[in-house]
Amino acid sequence: MTFEPHRAEPISRRERPAKPALTRSGIVDAALAILAQEGLGKVTMRRIAAALDTGAASLYVYVRNTEDLHAQVLDSLLGAVNVTGGSGSWRERLAAVLASYTEVLFTHPDLARMSMSTHPSGPNYLGLLDRLLALLREGGIPDADAAWGVDLLLSFATGTAVEHGHEDPGKDGDDFSALAEQIAVVDASVFPHIARVGGELLSGTGDTRFRWGLDVLITGILHTNRTPSDGI
């Protein structure tokens, strides 16, 4: 029943002194299994340790903290991003890659939120980064701009996943409904512009907003060069 990829003797603790050593990858694998079966909420140190028939403290030899572990898990998940997908112009292929990235993050909004603060820095994330740089280069964007542009693009895609990612449909969607309610009731004499724009603030499906934001970013990057030292 319990998933045990790297430990062999679940029977007794002190029975088998030659217990296979823990591994960072083994811990991540166990975390992925639990994530798939029980959701991120159950991916806790104690739960993983139990699956590996050990104590939570033992994991800290290979994992700095929960954030580190989750970052590792996220990078594994990023292997599902289709970096070579899309067709047509470089812009369309760039959009396809970022859409695929957002789609993966959509599945686990909590991980998306985490990746906003601590970048994964794993092989899959680096692969995505490299692909984006290649596409921007194909679009004729100078390296200096592309280097800062990918940061903007990834930050935007991640932010989109965080904002429009719904953890449990059962929950009442705190952040969205809270702000929506405030906007709906807003006093036009105090915040005239919010009242005027109104529902536009929250309008549009996640997809249309995503495409629009992407267009804004790419267009902006194309028109904002820092290499000629024009404006910095």
Added chain:
Amino acid sequence: MTFEPHRAEPISRRERPAKPALTRSGIVDAALAILAQEGLGKVTMRRIAAALDTGAASLYVYVRNTEDLHAQVLDSLLGAVNVTGGSGSWRERLAAVLASYTEVLFTHPDLARMSMSTHPSGPNYLGLLDRLLALLREGGIPDADAAWGVDLLLSFATGTAVEHGHEDPGKDGDDFSALAEQIAVVDASVFPHIARVGGELLSGTGDTRFRWGLDVLITGILHTNRTPSDGI
């Protein structure tokens, strides 16, 4: 020594039956005091409850959870944002307002991280939103674009604060150094574009990157209209 703005009898618990009732604002005030004196790390339910001479469970009548409380605290802090600052063109004033916003968030990166997932939706946040909409309108940007644009701008500013905000200089700066190390050691045959761009990815001070990103966004918003139904 302990800060007690809304509770009067710290002596004994059952001595004074007429203990003043707790208040949401009182809780937030206590949280702000602890934040100022001991940092966000100590702004815990139990710590606040102790300052108010009660139990942690009592706070949950007025506060949904820690995130809700922190959001409230953040909105209070946003009162320090200079929404009317800056001079010159609307772009420069817009940049000044967002810079002020980022500056406030810089002081408390943890709160910035939180505001990335759950929007504050308090009066100060709404004031900032309203001001940004006014500036975009002054720039001749259609309401439909401005409504989505503010989201982009605020998300960018918040993300900047999260990424370049250093919690404790004593800590070894996990996310930055981790990614930096990976980039420095990256294999040019596997990730050629990362290797080529190299240090450019992490170059520039936070300020120059912020200004560049802001230019990208504003320029992009100016050139990407969704109203004429041209491209959506």
Added chain:
DNA sequence: AGCGTATGACGAACATGTTCGTTCCGTATG
């Protein structure tokens, strides 16, 4: 072969967020 040391596994401990059932108080109601 015998020994010492470093590495890692482990249990216990502490602080935290959150929930549950209970108790208490003020107030409306008869």
Added chain:
DNA sequence: CATACGGAACGAACATGTTCGTCATACGCT
């Protein structure tokens, strides 16, 4: 005036992250 009711405060409990000190094991050195 007595009573019932509802909201709010409370204590205890549970799960979690993280750290500390201890101890066993395996490997290298003499």
